Amino acid sequence: MKLFDVYPLNNITITKALGSYVWNDAGTQFLDMYGGHAVISIGHTHPYWVSKIEAQLKQIAFYSNSVIIPLQQQLADKLGKLSGKNDYQLFLCNSGAEANENALKLASFHNGKKKIIAFNKSFHGRTSLAVAATDNPSIVAPVNETENVVFLPFNDEAALTNYFEIHGNEVSSVIVEGIQGVGGINVANNSFLQLIRSLCNQYNAVYIADSVQCGYGRSGKFFAHDFAEVNADIYSMAKGMGNGFPIGGILIAPHIQPKYGLLGTTFGGNQLACAAALAVLEVIENENLIDNAQVAGNYLFQQLQKISEIQNIRGRGLMIGFDVPEHLKDLKKTLLHQFHVFTGEAKPNVIRLLPSLAISKKQADEFLVALKAAIETSK
Ligand SMILES: Cc1ncc(COP(=O)(O)O)c(C=O)c1O
Numbered sequence: 200m201k202l203f204d205v206y207p208l209n210n211i212t213i214t215k216a217l218g219s220y221v222w223n224d225a226g227t228q229f230l231d232m233y234g235g236h237a238v239i240s241i242g243h244t245h246p247y248w249v250s251k252i253e254a255q256l257k258q259i260a261f262y263s264n265s266v267i268i269p270l271q272q273q274l275a276d277k278l279g280k281l282s283g284k285n286d287y288q289l290f291l292c293n294s295g296a297e298a299n300e301n302a303l304k305l306a307s308f309h310n311g312k313k314k315i316i317a318f319n320k321s322f323h324g325r326t327s328l329a330v331a332a333t334d335n336p337s338i339v340a341p342v343n344e345t346e347n348v349v350f351l352p353f354n355d356e357a358a359l360t361n362y363f364e365i366h367g368n369e370v371s372s373v374i375v376e377g378i379q380g381v382g383g384i385n386v387a388n389n390s391f392l393q394l395i396r397s398l399c400n401q402y403n404a405v406y407i408a409d410s411v412q413c414g415y416g417r418s419g420k421f422f423a424h425d426f427a428e429v430n431a432d433i434y435s436m437a438k439g440m441g442n443g444f445p446i447g448g449i450l451i452a453p454h455i456q457p458k459y460g461l462l463g464t465t466f467g468g469n470q471l472a473c474a475a476a477l478a479v480l481e482v483i484e485n486e487n488l489i490d491n492a493q494v495a496g497n498y499l500f501q502q503l504q505k506i507s508e509i510q511n512i513r514g515r516g517l518m519i520g521f522d523v524p525e526h527l528k529d530l531k532k533t534l535l536h537q538f539h540v541f542t543g544e545a546k547p548n549v550i551r552l553l554p555s556l557a558i559s560k561k562q563a564d565e566f567l568v569a570l571k572a573a574i575e576t577s578k
Contacts, residue, residue: 217243217244218555219554229539232552237553240440241442243443247478248478260469263465275288281480284430288450288452291468292467292468297447298435299407299409300324300329302374302435303407312368315349315371316349318353321350322335323411325338331343359394367401371404376409376412377408378514380413381412383545392424392426392427393427405432406431408433410423410424414439416488416516417439417517417556419490423515432455433451436449441472441476441479442475442479488556509574510524518552520550521550540569552566
């Protein structure tokens with residue numbers, strides 16, 4: 200049987216990983232500045248995380264949400280503590296798209312309204328509502344098309360105010376990434392997020408903070424949206440949550456009431472996933488990884504600004520993007536194949552850095568040396 204061919208693949212097979220490094224089947228070491236698409240939060244195969252998953256596997260891996268799973272409450276308590284959203288409620292699922300799907304649906308259940316505001320260059324996932332709220336028509340199937348989603352320009356306060364003034368009573372939710380990831384690392388202005396908060400209050404709409412990529416400490420705060428110092432009604436999370444173990448979830452503000460059957464999932468919140476996610480939070484806390492994201496991120500940012508060939512350095516913490524001029528368009532490939540460094544990209548010409556939150560200064564320097572050499576080679 201053939202694999203369904205939907206991914207353009209790098210011709211590399213990774214067989215081992217540790218911290219910020221991975222190794223291919225020939226034993227070549229690569230520095231991972233991509234974190235497997237922002238997923239690796241505490242570092243590949245972190246020994247504590249491995250030991251917690253192993254121990255849990257020997258106890259029980261899965262039982263459905265028809266029984267009490269104490270690990271879910273432990274995870275909720277730890278999440279409340281580290282995120283500062285102690286009074287929120289947790290619903291667990293398996294991926295980022297699912298988290299957003301549940302968030303959008305819950306918002307509509309909550310206020311009985313239908314219209315969703317999303318923004319240009321947004322990415323929220325590939326399930327039906329999440330993809331409908333994603334600004335990329337090529338991944339929206341005809342069956343996903345809906346008039347319930349409207350796209351407004353990102354960071355455009357006048358356009359947002361204007362839309363609410365005319366259609367505010369129909370708006371169920373506003374979904375926004377704190378830092379757009381797939382869209383090319385675009386930081387939401389604090390005043391823009393504050394305006395979303397106040398318009399949602401005024402019109403009884405739900406503010407959904409898509410934190411799937413920019414959340415979980417990556418920005419140097421637990422949620423990138425926290426920089427604006429206003430709370431969202433729902434935060435969606437996935438990627439860094441399990442450090443590679445599939446788990447997602449939403450944090451739900453106290454005023455949104457649950458009801459039996461409102462949301463549900465077979466696999467979400469299973470024992471093994473919770474053990475992995477709990478281990479991630481324990482490591483984030485014990486190793487001060489959110490502070491490290493800020494310090495290492497600032498260092499990288501400052502050093503990148505000294506490299507004249509790259510442009511428009513932007514981002515927060517360890518979510519950094521920069522533009523690559525036309526004559527360096529193969530920079531990402533050169534970094535990978537000649538200098539053995541994984542980076543991310545965004546169309547048409549953005550390199551994205553999404554390393555583990557545990558990256559050291561030495562590893563950041565290793566990247567900067569490789570980047571400068573790759574620029575020289577590509578000239
Ligand atoms: C901001 C954002 N939201 C949602 C998703 C979808 O997550 P998943 O691929 O786990 O469904 C992604 C994935 O890249 C994302 O970056």
